[in-house]
Amino acid sequence: MTSEETPDAERDSLFRYEEPIFAREELLDIRHIPGPDRIVGRDTHMQRVANAVNPAIFGRPPKHLLIYGKTGTGKSLVSRHVTQRLATEAAKDEVVVRTAFVDCGEENTETSAVKTIAAQLNDVDETGITVPERGLSTGDYYKRLWKILDTRSDVVIMLLDEIDMLEDDEILRKLSRAGENSRIERCSIGVIGISNKIDYPDQLTERVKSSFQHDEIVFKPYAADQLSEILNNRKDAFREGVLGDDVIPLTSALAAQEHGDARKAIDILRNAGRIATEEETPEVTVEHVRKAKERTEADRFNEIIDGTPIQGKAILLALALLTLMTEESEFSTKRVYDTYTKIVDEIGMDRLSERRVNEILQEQAFLNVINSTRTSRGRGRGVYSKHRLLEDATIVKKVITTDGRFESYEDIGI
Secondary structure, eight states: OOTTTSOGGGSOTTSOOOOSSBSOGGGGOTTOOOOGGGOOSOHHHHHHHHHHHGGGGGTOOOOEEEEEEOTTSSHHHHHHHHHHHHHHHHHTTTOOEEEEEEETTTSOSHHHHHHHHHHHHOOHHHHOOOOOSSSOOHHHHHHHHHHHHHHHOSEEEEEEETGGGSSOSHHHHHHHTTTTTTSOSSOEEEEEEEESOTTGGGGSOHHHHHHOOEEEEEEOOOOHHHHHHHHHTTGGGBOTTOBOTTHHHHHHHHHHHTTSOHHHHHHHHHHHHHHHHHTTOSSBOHHHHHHHHHHHHHHHHHHHTTTOOHHHHHHHHHHHHHHHHSSOSOEEHHHHHHHHHHHHHHHTOOOOOHHHHHHHHHHHHHTTSEEEEEEEOSTTSOEEEEEEESSOHHHHHHHHTTSGGGGGGSSOOO
């Protein structure tokens, strides 16, 4: 007997057995790679990526690329879409093109990145090679990677997302010179580095600059009308008639305010549908969209600070409270430190030194959680740092106070 044939009396009332809002929710999953008819405003960018990797169709080395643009401008989407089509076309001429994808925000060391690439591209039945989770040196992981590449592929495209998060750039030098140094014999490598920071090449070491010859592409933010078209192209994620008339226009407008972030627009629309489902309403309304915006921002900030130590959370909470309790937006390290000490003293945590707090603030600036600037006190009087949140202070406070150790600050400030 199938679930559809199971009598209602036999079903567990704890669960829901119909999907009243969504028809194909997977269309709103950020990992979903849509067809070309669903990708908006990126025809030129797709063509430039395709031009760079086109030699792979013939089994030849593709060009390396660095792609820049703010979050949600389609960098990863276009890169994965083009390389997926590339592999399909190359296979028609019996050329094996494979793709490896590394989130350098998660795999931020040379060793972890190489290990991830090797594991993704390996098939132990074909190669006889294992890629253990730990226990090998970086050099040994490279040796296994080279063998895997030559055994299984003619060309490999390596997508390094958030490449600026890597601890160093040595992996670029080794990948770009693998053929020249005879590490690989029959396989060719192309690297597509993806970054939010347009000045990333300035951070490269001289050795890498000389070996990693590449083209560059910049993705500009989406306009509100483009965001609206992107969402309309995915509205079949919902059942017919459940989206209110103003839902997509409002979602597009809210995302356009945040520098044209398509990822955020899609997340808001999905969360609006989920909230409507939770509230058991037959239609997704603008009120659901407003609630979804807050949930989306909280989810994203929670993802950003995932793994942040308790002391780092206390410092961010101090900055959020200062922002909410004053009319200012920027605060000196000293003011953040004074508020931080009140928080940790009240909840019984050890105090860090002001110098260490400033170091953690700089780390958060590197992660684009806050912005830090150095300001002169005047001639001969030195400089000091000022810090401001890049995220909404209300959201920062809401997320951090979900940690039980800070719950006393959920409704009050200092």
